[in-house]
Amino acid sequence: MFDQEARLERLLARHDDVAMVEPLPGRPALIRRDQILVAERDASAAEDLVRRWHDSRHDEDGVTRLRLRARSKVDVCELSTELAGAGRHRRLSVSPNHLVHGQPMWWSGPADLPRPAGPVPAPRADGPRRDVTVAVLDTGLSPHPWYEDAAWYREQGDEAAEVLDADLDFELDAQAGHGTFVAGVLLRHAPAAVLRARRVIGGDGVGDEAGVVGALTRLAARGGADVVNLSIGCHTFDDRPTPVLARAVAALGRGTVVVACAGNTAGDRPFWPAALKPVIAVGALDALGEDRAWFSNYGWWVDACAPGVDIVSAFARFDGPRPRVRGIDPDRFDGFATWSGTSFAAPAVAGRIAGLAASEGLTTVEAADRILDPADRPTLPDLGVIIRS
Structure with a gap:
């Protein structure tokens, strides 16, 4: 088994815009700092709601990436939950920009090296x-x-x-x-x-x-x-x-x-x-x-x-x-x-x-x-x- 903590440290060192979050104890996730993703149809509504922290908007294929000012120190997980709406039913399609991994990797990847x-x-x-x-x-x-x-x-x-x-x-x-x-x-x-x-x-x-x-x-x-x-x-x-x-x-x-x-x-x-x-x-x-x-x-x-x-x-x-x-x-x-x-x-x-x-x-x-x-x-x-x- 790979040393997951060492692997995480190397990953965070290589990707300085990545953060580990753990809103649910014992269930960590990796996200891009100060970014939220919004479905195209909800982009303008979400942009208005985050205007006080907003830095820039990037319309990409199928998704809009909203960047927040780093100095605002916004919790993007908490913000995404609030933007989506109270309760289990979400009104806006909003999410932090999660990292994805191949499946021989920390938290995912293949179980060994080739x-x-x-x-x-x-x-x-x-x-x-x-x-x-x-x-x-x-x-x-x-x-x-x-x-x-x-x-x-x-x-x-x-x-x-x-x-x-x-x-x-x-x-x-x-x-x-x-x-x-x-x-x-x-x-x-x-x-x-x-x-x-x-x-x-x-x-x-x-x-x-x-x-x-x-x-x-x-x-x-x-x-x-x-x-x-x-x-x-x-x-x-x-x-x-x-x-x-x-x-x-x-x-x-x-x-x-x-x-x-x-x-x-x-x-x-x-x-x-x-x-x-x-x-x-x-x-x-x-x-x-x-x-x-x-x-x-x-x-x-x-x-x-x-x-x-x-x-x-x-x-x-x-x-x-x-x-x-x-x-x-x-x-x-x-x-x-x-x-x-x-x-x-x-x-x-x-x-x-x-x-x-x-x-x-x-x-x-x-x-x-x-x-x-x-x-x-x-x-x-x-x-x-x-x-x-």
Whole structure:
């Protein structure tokens, strides 16, 4: 188990605009300081209400970011609650700007670090009956033999490329390669899928809610996707779904299946966006595929589980500075790795849905209903339907 306090200290040192808040004792969350997010339709009303502390307004895709003056020392969690309205029913869609993480990370990420692995044969597509598009909101994609000659990969812009060593320390960043690994898991189950990569977290595994909402909004505006995979997430300050993110997911429409990882905190605290009603939340099974992986979240809100321990998949190419140990180079990756986490259980389910839809000409909603039907598959309490490879 990683030293979570040390990991938090490093994160806060790198991101000086981030603060840890804990309105609910024992249930911390991470937010951007002095920022609140507001749904577009509520932006003007919210701006009027915060005028005394207001510094600037930034209208972005699907969301407005209101910045408050730091010297005002406003508690953005308390302010968001007041702006939303008294009681459990919220009148305005307002939220602090929560940090989101990939799922081998503090409070979320994979349960371990990636380890070099030997090559794996490329998945083979057997004449799909229909095209299926899968959006991957993650760290982006690195070139890989499995897909670098595919038309969909050549169409990816620079904004979708992974950054492997952002701090230029010659070490692979903590979650660099995460998006490529997720894409590999998807393609193993749906080799004919067309992937659309969107970079919403950095190689350190950190992004924010505003970035995810913006990516979802742009995706919806450009025709959406059949399946969306979100191997990212966060806890919120009040353990309720943020209305801004919920609106962005809803805007994708009923024809899009959204799959998200349940998180790696080994608890039942809701993890968002996985715990949203329209989203398929996926926990991780252990190495035997029989019980919950020790790190996996669980609870009433988890819909399915899939293998998440020692998964082998595509990875970035990278050679770090560490010396060989007993003839093995511990930080040289030649395009494949072994990794663990709910991050990699989620694309297994998303890939199964996309693969079935492509091979049998179904809508992805129909495919999801078949794959997640508890009448045809075994279930585990607080982990939902078991989906084995």
